[in-house]
Amino acid sequence: MEQFLQQIVNGVSLGSIYALIALGYTMVYGIIKLINFAHGDIYMLGAYIGYFCMTYFHLGVIPSLLIAMAICTLLGVIIERIAYKPLRNATRIAVLITAIGVSLFLEYGTMFFVKANVRSYPPLKGILTHSFKLGSIVVTAQQILIVCITIILMAFLQFIVKRTRIGKAMRAVSLDRDAAELMGINVDNTISFTFALGSALAGAAGILVGIYYNSINPLMGILPGLKAFVAAVFGGIGIIPGAMIGGYFIGTVEVMVAGYGNSMFKDAVVFAILILILIVKPSGLLGKETKEKV
Amino acid sequence: MLEINNLNVHFGVIHALKGISLKVEEGEIVTLIGANGAGKTTTLRTISGLKKPTDGTIFFNGNDITSASPQDRVRMGISLAPEGRRIFSSLTVLENLELGAYLRRDKAEIKKDISMVYERFPILKDRRKQAAGTLSGGEQQMLAIGRALMSRPKLLCLDEPSMGLAPLLVQEIFDIIQDINRKGTTILLVEQNASMALQIANRAYVMETGTISLSGTGAELMQSEEIKKAYLGG
Ligand SMILES: Nc1ncnc2c1ncn2[C@@H]1O[C@H](COP(=O)(O)OP(=O)(O)OP(=O)(O)O)[C@@H](O)[C@H]1O
Numbered sequence: 001m002e003q004f005l006q007q008i009v010n011g012v013s014l015g016s017i018y019a020l021i022a023l024g025y026t027m028v029y030g031i032i033k034l035i036n037f038a039h040g041d042i043y044m045l046g047a048y049i050g051y052f053c054m055t056y057f058h059l060g061v062i063p064s065l066l067i068a069m070a071i072c073t074l075l076g077v078i079i080e081r082i083a084y085k086p087l088r089n090a091t092r093i094a095v096l097i098t099a100i101g102v103s104l105f106l107e108y109g110t111m112f113f114v115k116a117n118v119r120s121y122p123p124l125k126g127i128l129t130h131s132f133k134l135g136s137i138v139v140t141a142q143q144i145l146i147v148c149i150t151i152i153l154m155a156f157l158q159f160i161v162k163r164t165r166i167g168k169a170m171r172a173v174s175l176d177r178d179a180a181e182l183m184g185i186n187v188d189n190t191i192s193f194t195f196a197l198g199s200a201l202a203g204a205a206g207i208l209v210g211i212y213y214n215s216i217n218p219l220m221g222i223l224p225g226l227k228a229f230v231a232a233v234f235g236g237i238g239i240i241p242g243a244m245i246g247g248y249f250i251g252t253v254e255v256m257v258a259g260y261g262n263s264m265f266k267d268a269v270v271f272a273i274l275i276l277i278l279i280v281k282p283s284g285l286l287g288k289e290t291k292e293k294v
Numbered sequence: 295m296l297e298i299n300n301l302n303v304h305f306g307v308i309h310a311l312k313g314i315s316l317k318v319e320e321g322e323i324v325t326l327i328g329a330n331g332a333g334k335t336t337t338l339r340t341i342s343g344l345k346k347p348t349d350g351t352i353f354f355n356g357n358d359i360t361s362a363s364p365q366d367r368v369r370m371g372i373s374l375a376p377e378g379r380r381i382f383s384s385l386t387v388l389e390n391l392e393l394g395a396y397l398r399r400d401k402a403e404i405k406k407d408i409s410m411v412y413e414r415f416p417i418l419k420d421r422r423k424q425a426a427g428t429l430s431g432g433e434q435q436m437l438a439i440g441r442a443l444m445s446r447p448k449l450l451c452l453d454e455p456s457m458g459l460a461p462l463l464v465q466e467i468f469d470i471i472q473d474i475n476r477k478g479t480t481i482l483l484v485e486q487n488a489s490m491a492l493q494i495a496n497r498a499y500v501m502e503t504g505t506i507s508l509s510g511t512g513a514e515l516m517q518s519e520e521i522k523k524a525y526l527g528g
């Protein structure tokens with residue numbers, strides 16, 4: 001039982017990171033029906049920006065987090081403007097291939113500048129090195145930090161999407177782009193804003209993972225990116241709460257498999273889940289079964 | 295108010311509008327009728343900026359809006375209740391109406407206009423918290439019109455507002471259109487239901503495969519043999 005609870009604690013921490021990445025996938029998919037394969041690389045860049053802030057500028061976790069989020073926001077918008085916006089009326093497959101190209105560009109571009117070697121985050125100081133014992137369950141301060149930051153960011157995102165003008169515009173554009181134009185909504189700006197939000201969350205996830213696992217490398221975005229994508233599909237792609245649930249679910253499953261079974265299978269299980277969803281309920285947990293519009 | 299000159303629109307190789315010209319004067323109800331595929335929807339979509347013309351000009355209140363963005367056109371006072379209603383189905387009725395006022399910042403006035411829409415369509419008030427997709431066809435049409443009114447348009451374009459509605463409801467919608475017009479909004483109405491459209495219209499244009507084949511006052515066209523044969527079932 002205690003081991004189980006310990007795995008839950010670890011799963012929730014990892015799940016927070018997946019959830020943050022999955023949100024960007026799902027929002028971008030919701031608004032332009034693009035699986036943005038470069039999204040995992042934004043997360044990687046967030047980890048590197050955090051690394052540089054903390055190692056060379058000796059900034060604290062929170063300032064580094066904010067800087068990583070800001071720069072990732074900017075990168076997300078630039079990528080959208082340069083790579084995806086010119087393809088607004090292109091076929092979906094053309095945009096998808098472009099996304100893969102952007103992803104490779106970011107991975108190997110980063111490798112060119114920072115080299116391929118693994119780097120480690122500087123050791124944390126003060127309260128962040130503590131861990132707390134509840135019976136035999138250990139909760140580290142880092143885990144608490146990850147979960148708290150994730151919850152704050154999610155609450156902030158919910159507020160933006162539900163309560164603000166631009167959030168309403170996002171929902172309108174994702175439901176019916178033409179109708180949104182007729183309301184006077186600037187669709188291009190709304191799409192850029194969606195990329196901005198998603199990229200900010202991915203940037204945050206990057207630095208949190210750096211803190212949690214300590215080591216980063218230019219290809220670190222690939223696997224978590226794919227897993228977060230599975231999380232988004234699990235929850236119902238395009239649905240924001242679905243991405244949150246999916247992230248926590250995938251994180252927990254992965255930790256459980258590694259803990260009880262064989263950690264060699266932890267990645268395979270995630271993709272087995274993807275195949276299962278696609279067979280059983282392709283629209284995901286919260287998705288409505290819709291007939292494909294012809 | 296609205297003046298279209300020699301408008302040409304293509305979809306790839308399809309020449310959907312072949313140099314049409316038409317005018318709508320302030321205060322009028324003008325109707326655009328014609329068979330399926332004649333280009334009526336394309337005309338309205340081009341007026342509202344969703345479709346870019348390949349040639350020709352569109353003037354609104356003296357301004358050349360041919361290449362203006364849809365947002366600018368809404369701001370200037372052009373509003374479209376599109377074909378098929380296109381309401382935001384998973385948003386509530388109230389949220390749909392609020393989106394209609396997206397470009398406006400006058401919160402108090404927006405509230406007033408929402409109550410005005412509710413007065414005009416009391417059923418929408420009862421349903422205001424409900425997802426718009428759960429409304430009946432007639433209610434959705436009312437919402438589409440109400441939403442289009444929320445930008446306080448000078449020119450309201452309606453694309454087949456009677457489509458798929460029971461006869462009684464069609465009459466109600468036409469009464470409402472006349473009432474909106476009486477309160478000062480100019481109307482450009484696309485309709486399949488030619489006889490009813492001609493009855494309430496000051497003037498009418500008949501479209502045929504991308505061109506305007508006939509125009510005149512509503513009364514004139516109702517008497518025209520061609521129209522009777524083609525659109526009025528006799
Ligand atoms: N998105 C599109 N792509 C290609 N062709 C189109 C498109 N939209 C319209 N067309 C073509 O343009 C022509 C005019 O279509 P439009 O929808 O304007 O007709 P309409 O008069 O509104 O017809 P209906 O009464 O059936 O609504 C048709 O030949 C149609 O096939």
Ligand SMILES: [Mg+2]
Pocket residue numbers: 334335336377
């Ligand atoms: Mg039409």
